[in-house]
Amino acid sequence: MEFIGSILEVIKCFGGPTCTYIDNHRKLEECMNDLREKVNVLNIRRGDLASKKEAELRHRRVVREEVEYWFKAVENENTEMEKIETKFSAVSYFSRARLGKLVRRKIAEVKEIHQQGNFLDGVAIDAPPTRGVKVETKDLEGEYNVKEQIWEYLMGDEVGMIGVCGMGGIGKTTIMKHINNQLLVDSHFDMVIWVTVSKELNIFKLQKDIADSLEESLPDNELQRVARLKHILEGKRYVLILDDVWKRFSLLDVGILEPTVGMGRKVVLTSRSIEVCTSMDCKVVKVKPLSKEESMNLFLDHVGHSVVQDQILKDIVNKIVEQCGGLPLSIVTIAGSMKGVDDICEWRNALIELEEHVKSVKESDIEVFERLKFSYDRLIDPNIQNCFLFCSLYPEDFVIKKVQLIEHWIDEGLLNGLETRQAMHDRGHSILNKLENNCLLERATTYLNEEGVKMHDVLRDMALYIKGHQFMAKAGMQLEELPSEQEWTVSVEKISLMENSILKVPPHIAPNCPHLSTLLLQNCRLRKIPGSFFKHLIGLKVLDLSSNIFVDLPDSISNLKNLNALILFNCLVLKCLPSLAELKALRKLDISFTSIKEVPHGIEMLENLRYLDLRAGNLKELPVGILPMISHIRCLIGDWLHLNGEEVSKLRKLEYVSCSFCDMQELKKYVESVQGKCPTNFKFGVGISFLSLLSHLDRFSPNFKDIRNQVTIVNCDMGRCDDIVVPNDLRSLSIWTCDDFKCLSDFPSFREATDLKICRICECKGIECVVDLSLSSCNALHNIEELYLHELRNLCEVVRGVAVENECTSHAPTPSAIFSSLKQFHMSFCSRVKKLFPVELLQGLQNLEKIRVQQCVQMEEITSEENHKGEGTTFVLPKLKSLELVDLPRLKSICSDGVLIITDSLQNLMIVDCPKVKRIPLSLPLLENGQPSLPPFLNTIRVRPSKSWESMKWDHPDAKDVLSPFVTYL
Known part of the structure; x- marks a missing residue:
């Protein structure tokens, strides 16, 4: 080594480049330490700014977009740092200089990003004030006088507490929803707060719901919570609507300031009990039943006006409406159950049934239940009735996710008799539609914006009334202890204690x-x-213990020989299970998101198992030979497991599979073994357990988890083109960090994947073009709808070989048709691409809705025309809604001079940090006088820096003035 060192000293004399090379070689460790220190300092600043960001968000301010971009840049640097550390740990003697050069460059980058993080103007700006939440409403019928009376009390200074009372289902909540929305339009109050209280009053939850509505947080201490809530509400003019109050409580104990005359604070509560309203010093407003005329109007609105065209039928309808007692919920529900019935005999029979329901009933609630039970009885099919009754096991006012509910119906055996699980789900959705159409369930969305349903609290009470002692439903009642042993009666069939706080079982x-x-x-x-x-x-058949925090389960679980479904989803600390060998009836086992390390003992003995979810983070392998022993399985989810391709192919009854293969050869074994006949829904990861990439994939496509028939290939050898096989009905393809991947056109298997809709190519160093027309037609791209290209450092062009169009085979699509189905195009961190689309390709983008190009440092032009001679050319992109150009320092133009793009559907235009762009070639609609008008759907134009907007030129001299009101400077 001394000899080599002497040689290196001599080489220094040969000039600057050589000396730099030697420095990079010799000082690699020193540079690495410097880089680590600077990355640590950068992350400290990131932590400080993250704390500031969280504080600003708590105060309902909006984080600046440049701050968000800075956080993404820091995230990228940390990712790069991990890669450099990996290279450093295995660097050879002759590669040290090259790595040293990279490290020095990275030090400079980190220093620059650290300096950019000095946000002198703060990290956030003021958000427009949130005054409340608009709610979905139904039409009012006959409650106008009540609504006007409540409104008068709200606008006046004489009344602070208003109590809206009336029997269940009479329309109290509907009236208040209309008032809530009207208050949001009116400027009399600063804010409108809506909270549903429900039967089981819980002060802690009530306080939290009020604070959440105001986007505030509360401390855990009881006294501090009250003081904090009082402080938040003090000095504000608000209306607080407390819906469905069942018992008296003190406003001051909650932290709600007592409404006083002239202070601009109002509290409105709805209740079935007039005593509750009077005991809380409310001005009582009673909601009365609808008049006969109002009742008939509401009934006909839901059943159809044609039923009164026949005089005999009209008389029957009149009597049925009379039996509804002027109760809107009864009228709507019964009308829903009779919709589409035109047989007079059936109407006559319906009247007799309804009269029998209410003939001898005296108590008001039960009278309502019996009226509503008429609609339940008309469902006729016991399975559909039981599907409805099952919904009462969820908490009051709970939004039930549709897919979750259907899964429970399957577990209950309510959808048996169908061949496939897909057919069961289709049947489940059909039943949900029927229940919604009959007004027994209402459509809703979960807090994650997923499709759901909700049960009216009166209908829930009616369902529990029907089941009597067979159901024990104490869901969402904030219980801290299990019901006493005496309450677990011999006759009970279903017990729901979900959504409580029962820490232990005696x-x-x-x-x-x-x-x-x-x-x-x-x-x-x-x-x-x-x-x-x-x-x-x-006799237990369904046991759902999801989202609990026990470490293990008792051995007595093994004795539940009639158990059909054991659901342990999200029991995060559960480490082991007793033997399942005796659970011969078990059809469903879900141990997803647990800490289980080994496949439960006896799983191979479960001859009736149809659904198996093994997404346990610590479960690394499935012992060889188990899968063939449960070959009857229909749904297999094992995203974090590398499975054997041939073993998976033996599961001939699979309808849904989500798993990983260790390499492309295992995927090939599987595809060839099933002869291309994959399950109707599959998700395969290759090279890595692909769900570890979900956070990245979701950035590119928010609905990624819901995409069917996808393959994600990560860090695999793709050099042997003819050796790669993918399923025929592939719909989504993602390729990550496959450095020998050159071009989609290279792979015969990809060319024939004509069902392909989504394609993502990310961090592949070898790719120079996505498709090469000189190699093949690449038929698959003709149907593609979403294309995402991310961090492809050697990508030069999306489509190559446009110039040799005439040499293509006769069946090949022309360049303009290659992406004729494309709706979304995203490109980011592709540093060598200079020109995005040739004009020939642009002509075929008739379905394109969104273009986003970000941080492509060499990008000069979005669309180019090599032989353009300056004459005016117009292209129509009829569906383009969003054009986003971000951080493109060399971008000079969107397209050549004289070329215009017609985008009448444009909603969003974003040009951020593109300093050289001087012309926006969008053709605006023209009025009859020749002046430009706004695109009819335009929402916003976002620009940074502000001076770039001032310097931009438009083909029409007045275009800028027309668009300026829509400009937001970032």
């Missing part, structure tokens, strides 16, 4: 419920279940 409790078939204990924070608990629950 050590010796052994409820005697031989007929209990369903026990729902999800999300109860359970820490321990004693072995005695399941001793007498011999």
